[in-house]
Amino acid sequence: MRVLLTGAGGHVGRTVFEGLRGAYDWQLMYHSQPTEDPGVPFYTGEVQDIEDVRPAVEGVDAIIHLAGDPRRGAPWRSVLTNNIDGTYTVYQAAAQEDVERVVYSSSNHAVGAFETEDRTPEIYRTDDEFRLDGTELPRPGNEYGISKATGELIGRFFHDEHGLTVCNVRIGNLNNDHPPIDYERGQAMWLSPRDCAHIHDRALRADYGFEIVYGISDNDRKYYSIERAKEVLGYEPRDNSAEWDGKERVD
Amino acid sequence: MRVLLTGAGGHVGRTVFEGLRGAYDWQLMYHSQPTEDPGVPFYTGEVQDIEDVRPAVEGVDAIIHLAGDPRRGAPWRSVLTNNIDGTYTVYQAAAQEDVERVVYSSSNHAVGAFETEDRTPEIYRTDDEFRLDGTELPRPGNEYGISKATGELIGRFFHDEHGLTVCNVRIGNLNNDHPPIDYERGQAMWLSPRDCAHIHDRALRADYGFEIVYGISDNDRKYYSIERAKEVLGYEPRDNSAEWDGKERVD
Numbered sequence: 183m184r185v186l187l188t189g190a191g192g193h194v195g196r197t198v199f200e201g202l203r204g205a206y207d208w209q210l211m212y213h214s215q216p217t218e219d220p221g222v223p224f225y226t227g228e229v230q231d232i233e234d235v236r237p238a239v240e241g242v243d244a245i246i247h248l249a250g251d252p253r254r255g256a257p258w259r260s261v262l263t264n265n266i267d268g269t270y271t272v273y274q275a276a277a278q279e280d281v282e283r284v285v286y287s288s289s290n291h292a293v294g295a296f297e298t299e300d301r302t303p304e305i306y307r308t309d310d311e312f313r314l315d316g317t318e319l320p321r322p323g324n325e326y327g328i329s330k331a332t333g334e335l336i337g338r339f340f341h342d343e344h345g346l347t348v349c350n351v352r353i354g355n356l357n358n359d360h361p362p363i364d365y366e367r368g369q370a371m372w373l374s375p376r377d378c379a380h381i382h383d384r385a386l387r388a389d390y391g392f393e394i395v396y397g398i399s400d401n402d403r404k405y406y407s408i409e410r411a412k413e414v415l416g417y418e419p420r421d422n423s424a425e426w427d428g429k430e431r432v433d
Numbered sequence: 434m435r436v437l438l439t440g441a442g443g444h445v446g447r448t449v450f451e452g453l454r455g456a457y458d459w460q461l462m463y464h465s466q467p468t469e470d471p472g473v474p475f476y477t478g479e480v481q482d483i484e485d486v487r488p489a490v491e492g493v494d495a496i497i498h499l500a501g502d503p504r505r506g507a508p509w510r511s512v513l514t515n516n517i518d519g520t521y522t523v524y525q526a527a528a529q530e531d532v533e534r535v536v537y538s539s540s541n542h543a544v545g546a547f548e549t550e551d552r553t554p555e556i557y558r559t560d561d562e563f564r565l566d567g568t569e570l571p572r573p574g575n576e577y578g579i580s581k582a583t584g585e586l587i588g589r590f591f592h593d594e595h596g597l598t599v600c601n602v603r604i605g606n607l608n609n610d611h612p613p614i615d616y617e618r619g620q621a622m623w624l625s626p627r628d629c630a631h632i633h634d635r636a637l638r639a640d641y642g643f644e645i646v647y648g649i650s651d652n653d654r655k656y657y658s659i660e661r662a663k664e665v666l667g668y669e670p671r672d673n674s675a676e677w678d679g680k681e682r683v684d
Binding site: 258262266267270274295317319320321322323324325327328331332335336338339342343394 | 509513517518521525546568570571572573574575576578579582583586587589590593594645
């Protein structure tokens, strides 16, 4: 399967590519020229420019679309262009080039405003029963979150009206080496690098139509359900932030 | 109560203003200079330009935001600018100027893709039980619908993070004089002019935080529930497309 990865220079992009390098025929899209040759075909350009996107999309079976302004504090102007317009443009090119599937990197910030003062910090703790499962209406906590929830809507449209298979992965807190330290929220939504690669692998291979799933490891602390990802994608996370004591894994 | 109405030159805008003219202290915002003086303070400008919007918003208690490209076939570029960016800009000005409430004109097109081949035309008929009630995730049927569903998300953000009271009215088919003729879908989502004015009146006065309601008359044919609008807004529609035989009301 030939797969285009946009946002290849970003944190999630590098994690997915490193973890699944041998599993697919990759082509990568970067915002600017990479400092090292990735060893596979690559493109550079603006995702909101169809002329930049089309050559990168041509001939692929699937796209993992991660490109965009990743800053939780990104201003409206930037997310409107890079994230909302960029995501529409990638889907438009995908539909025009008969790409079958798009895996879209959504975010916990699409639902960040569920973390109200009344609910926190309790929802980050293991004895709290509150769960989001992806069927709830989004509640973005910032402009970045608005842009990510809008990307999901765009995917819904391209699934319904253009027949694309679409999976939205609401990515938690991708932290390398170990879960966030002294940060309950980060531990509740930790996504380990190998679980990150694995959930994208499953989203590329599983049989479904349109999905919204939460991308976190199997943490004891959690307020995102991973049942849908397990059931529909066959996601089998191997990590759990509770197994770590600061920087060391506890056996 | 001083109320700003954006999109005052459009079909819904004219209907709301005519129906509620005496009930509020109005100021109007038009895209271009109106041909007749409306008899109340008015502004012209681009809703996506904060410099145009701020003077119109200053000093009002509430905004009815209708401005945008209203065409169901509007291209992405136009709805991205006029509808998505325009709606964010109006909310941004509202938050800056301490406006208490925004009533946002959403659309049936935000959920247009629920009308699948399997469900239609049955869902337009009186014996069909299928209902949308506003708790479902949107399924836009076109780019215009994406922009309207995104406007709802923007409102959710400004409610959660800036404390605005927000009501999204998913407007059906506003047809003057009589319901659409020989058009089952249009009869199922008919909103009469007086019910249109009334639901906006209720959205300006009722006590709530954030709502998504369907704006249709009390039609026998329907696949949108109006229970939430009745319960929370106190909406009491007076019209029903079933009471019309073509252009004549049947007693």
